[in-house]
Amino acid sequence: MSRGFNQLLDAVVRIDVRELAFEAGARRFESSIGSGVILSDDGLVLTNAHVASPRAVELSVTLASLERVNAKLVGWDHWTDLALLRLDLAEVRRRGLKFAHADFGDSDKLYVGETVYAVGTPFGLTRTATRGIISNDNRYFEDETGVDGYETGAFNTWIQTDAAINPGNSGGPLVTEDGRVVGINARGYLGADNLGFAIPANIAKRIVADLVRNGSITRSYIGLVPKELQDLESFYALALNNGLLVNNVDRGSPAARAGLRGGDILLAVNGVKVDGRFPEQLPPIQNLIASQPVGATLKLTVKRGAETRDYAVVTEKLESRVGEDWAFEKWGLSVRKVSRTYARENQLPDAVGALVIGVQPGFPANVAGVSHGDIITKVNQQPIDSLDVLKRAHAAYERKPEPVLVEVMRDRQISLYVLKP
Amino acid sequence: MNLRLERKLLIVLALGWSAWLRAADLPALWAERLKSVVVVEYYTETEIDRRPSLSYGTVIDDRGTIILPSVAVNGRATPSQLKDFKVYRPGNPASVAGEYLGQDALTGWHFVRADASIRGELTPITKFAPRTTIEPAMADEVWGIGLRSKDEDFLPYLLTSRIALVQALPQRTAIAQQEVSGPGLPVFNRDGDFIGIAASSFGQNYLQFSRDDRGGLPVIMVNVEESGAVLVAGEVLPYLGRIPKNVFGRPLAWLGAYGLEPMDPEVARFLKLGDQSAVVVSEILEGSPAEAGGLKDRDILLAIDGQPLPRFKPDRVVVGYVGREIEKRRPGDAITFTVLRGSVRTDAKIVLGEQPKLFTEAERKYFDRIGFTAREFVFDDAIARRVKATETTGVIAHFVKANGPAATAGLRIDDWIKEIDGVEVKSFSAAAVQLAAIESDKFRTECVLLVSRNGETAVLRLKL
Numbered sequence: 001m002s003r004g005f006n007q008l009l010d011a012v013v014r015i016d017v018r019e020l021a022f023e024a025g026a027r028r029f030e031s032s033i034g035s036g037v038i039l040s041d042d043g044l045v046l047t048n049a050h051v052a053s054p055r056a057v058e059l060s061v062t063l064a065s066l067e068r069v070n071a072k073l074v075g076w077d078h079w080t081d082l083a084l085l086r087l088d089l090a091e092v093r094r095r096g097l098k099f100a101h102a103d104f105g106d107s108d109k110l111y112v113g114e115t116v117y118a119v120g121t122p123f124g125l126t127r128t129a130t131r132g133i134i135s136n137d138n139r140y141f142e143d144e145t146g147v148d149g150y151e152t153g154a155f156n157t158w159i160q161t162d163a164a165i166n167p168g169n170s171g172g173p174l175v176t177e178d179g180r181v182v183g184i185n186a187r188g189y190l191g192a193d194n195l196g197f198a199i200p201a202n203i204a205k206r207i208v209a210d211l212v213r214n215g216s217i218t219r220s221y222i223g224l225v226p227k228e229l230q231d232l233e234s235f236y237a238l239a240l241n242n243g244l245l246v247n248n249v250d251r252g253s254p255a256a257r258a259g260l261r262g263g264d265i266l267l268a269v270n271g272v273k274v275d276g277r278f279p280e281q282l283p284p285i286q287n288l289i290a291s292q293p294v295g296a297t298l299k300l301t302v303k304r305g306a307e308t309r310d311y312a313v314v315t316e317k318l319e320s321r322v323g324e325d326w327a328f329e330k331w332g333l334s335v336r337k338v339s340r341t342y343a344r345e346n347q348l349p350d351a352v353g354a355l356v357i358g359v360q361p362g363f364p365a366n367v368a369g370v371s372h373g374d375i376i377t378k379v380n381q382q383p384i385d386s387l388d389v390l391k392r393a394h395a396a397y398e399r400k401p402e403p404v405l406v407e408v409m410r411d412r413q414i415s416l417y418v419l420k421p
Numbered sequence: 422m423n424l425r426l427e428r429k430l431l432i433v434l435a436l437g438w439s440a441w442l443r444a445a446d447l448p449a450l451w452a453e454r455l456k457s458v459v460v461v462e463y464y465t466e467t468e469i470d471r472r473p474s475l476s477y478g479t480v481i482d483d484r485g486t487i488i489l490p491s492v493a494v495n496g497r498a499t500p501s502q503l504k505d506f507k508v509y510r511p512g513n514p515a516s517v518a519g520e521y522l523g524q525d526a527l528t529g530w531h532f533v534r535a536d537a538s539i540r541g542e543l544t545p546i547t548k549f550a551p552r553t554t555i556e557p558a559m560a561d562e563v564w565g566i567g568l569r570s571k572d573e574d575f576l577p578y579l580l581t582s583r584i585a586l587v588q589a590l591p592q593r594t595a596i597a598q599q600e601v602s603g604p605g606l607p608v609f610n611r612d613g614d615f616i617g618i619a620a621s622s623f624g625q626n627y628l629q630f631s632r633d634d635r636g637g638l639p640v641i642m643v644n645v646e647e648s649g650a651v652l653v654a655g656e657v658l659p660y661l662g663r664i665p666k667n668v669f670g671r672p673l674a675w676l677g678a679y680g681l682e683p684m685d686p687e688v689a690r691f692l693k694l695g696d697q698s699a700v701v702v703s704e705i706l707e708g709s710p711a712e713a714g715g716l717k718d719r720d721i722l723l724a725i726d727g728q729p730l731p732r733f734k735p736d737r738v739v740v741g742y743v744g745r746e747i748e749k750r751r752p753g754d755a756i757t758f759t760v761l762r763g764s765v766r767t768d769a770k771i772v773l774g775e776q777p778k779l780f781t782e783a784e785r786k787y788f789d790r791i792g793f794t795a796r797e798f799v800f801d802d803a804i805a806r807r808v809k810a811t812e813t814t815g816v817i818a819h820f821v822k823a824n825g826p827a828a829t830a831g832l833r834i835d836d837w838i839k840e841i842d843g844v845e846v847k848s849f850s851a852a853a854v855q856l857a858a859i860e861s862d863k864f865r866t867e868c869v870l871l872v873s874r875n876g877e878t879a880v881l882r883l884k885l
Contacts, residue, residue, distance in 0.1 A: 225877070227879075227880060232869070232880075235842075235867070235869055235882075247878065247879050248877040248878040248879060249878070250877075251876055262878025262879065262880065263840060263843065263878070305843060345876075346875075347806075347807050347875060347876045349807075368685070368687065369685065403687075405688065405691055405692075407719075412679075412680055413680040413703050414701050414704075414718075414719055415682045415685070416685065416688040417687070418687040418690075418691045
């Protein structure tokens, strides 16, 4: 193989993760294995968001030399399924460890049929290289709960490859013959024959830069859910290759407040024409909107029936669907804060409340009758607008166990329960 | 010596004889009472098929009126879909026509009237009810009638049991040791007195073991042909006069409170309500009599017209009790609830209204080429979709034909269609006209629907 490829092999790592899990009505640890690639001499490691999330409490990186070194999470972005770690350089220096770093290639120059290699840790088999070709260089693959319940794939398309990608390959690089990283392997169809998907390097480059700078990625949200036009141009009396179908406008979102609604056609954003004829064209348009500054006023040119006019929409910060998780161990109760997205999808009147994600049998919550999927809306008559309300009540219970009254909503029905010591 | 032995035998025989003697007249009692029992068959005609249903019924008067249990008819079917009612007598393959009279909201019974030609052969159950209604008690011997399947001409057979327990659910219900009659069929004591009607049977817990599952899989089994639960005569006889005046059972009293949940006894104690039973009201519907009368979301109902809510087991039964208190009344009647709101006790006097149009009363029309049934948007649709009841534009996809153009485009049952071909749907009739025009236009190749599902819209493109 080329020199570049050999250097790449020295930059691929195995990542052992121990993370907190709250689902059991208690705080527990889970462990998993993924892959990653070292990007710089100062120890930046790129992997998947579904490998290393903020829940991780221990990240252990195995270098090409098979030596293990600890790492810390720099930041993550579940939308692109990318996470960035930094090796403990003090430890590296102290132990005199050596590692190489890999370089990005240009993923826009890939062509279907080009030979590529996936390197990673499938099923824990450290340093496994597999070979395949680029099967598709522009795959639309959005999933609302694809990264451990978080949204992914709305803002980027994916590279598809038939290089074998198995569980554990996640976070490892997809490289060309010269060892340049053109993608980060992330997903595969289980049970299918080599249908694997990677985040293109050109997307990853931007995310890495932002994560290094800010530790997180900030995106804008206006609440517009797009759909491809695909032959509906004649129905909407549109010129070919201009326009995006608005399939839905989220309730209470900036676009809804501005007056947009489902069935509208978005023609341009700030005067830039959009073309959403095919599903593959949707992520770049979504990204165009998401990459505007939060609080910016966008001019959306929209066609409704025969009328075309501009709407001014002020962007908001994009939030994830998954709220904060917490476990109240004395009650045997795990909850997740109801997010705006969750409230909207479940048609809740507001985002007040904590969703029950686990109860421990025999503990007060379970004994009282609280069950998985309930939403706790009040504790001791106080609305739960943040988890702090519950945390305070639990802290008081820890100090002095006394009955606590909770109001629970289950499928719109309100019930009261008492958590008793 | 021999003689002494015989005598002993005789005493033993005589001891057992008294019960046996009474049982000896059972065939006569049986033959008479069998005339109160029928099987009703009907078809539910949907957009694309006809499904037969069978239900057991009890004759209640000399005009051939029959009551069927509430489960006899699927709640989603409208009366106009119920066709070809037939009435069979046990052991007789011949049938006569029946007429569907409707459902009574309080009892849940469906009423059917048998053709006049067999009325002489039917005996109302009231004939076997003594002047003072008999309340079954624990250990009473009771019997009832089971019926075999249609291909065995509904051959009747005897079921006997003893009463194990009488419970308020909230109606007084006698639970027999085992199945004692077909659901919907009468139950008698040893003297042949009518003591109740068998309700749907209760589920029983079993563990199912198999080669694959040696741990035992918990399953609940429900006997649909025979039942051991009996609604006692005192809960049946006073209501036999509730023959609906129309198929929808109107007038229907309406409160407008949504999501009644029983209060946990622990919570009652916590709120210092003592042994009081209570019901939490999840939501008060907009524009409802409950709202006009001053009830609020999350009020806790404590009493009706000054009477504290009785305590039932299971706790959930109290919800049925409140429901029945409303259904017993008529639109225009007043009902006063004592409620706990926060820490304040207050009374709310409510004048009950008439139920808004029901699903079953909504207009509907099936479009075979497009492949779905459009149904008028009614009050309950607004509640289910959490929109204002006044926001009644659009139509509901009541039925979607599998693999038809609408189904292929992604339309699903209960989708709310808000626009057709970019035109806002203002009313059911407007939608029906527009869909009929699309349906009959042979040159049409597509139509576009804007639908709402779970509060989110989607544009569906139907290829015709």
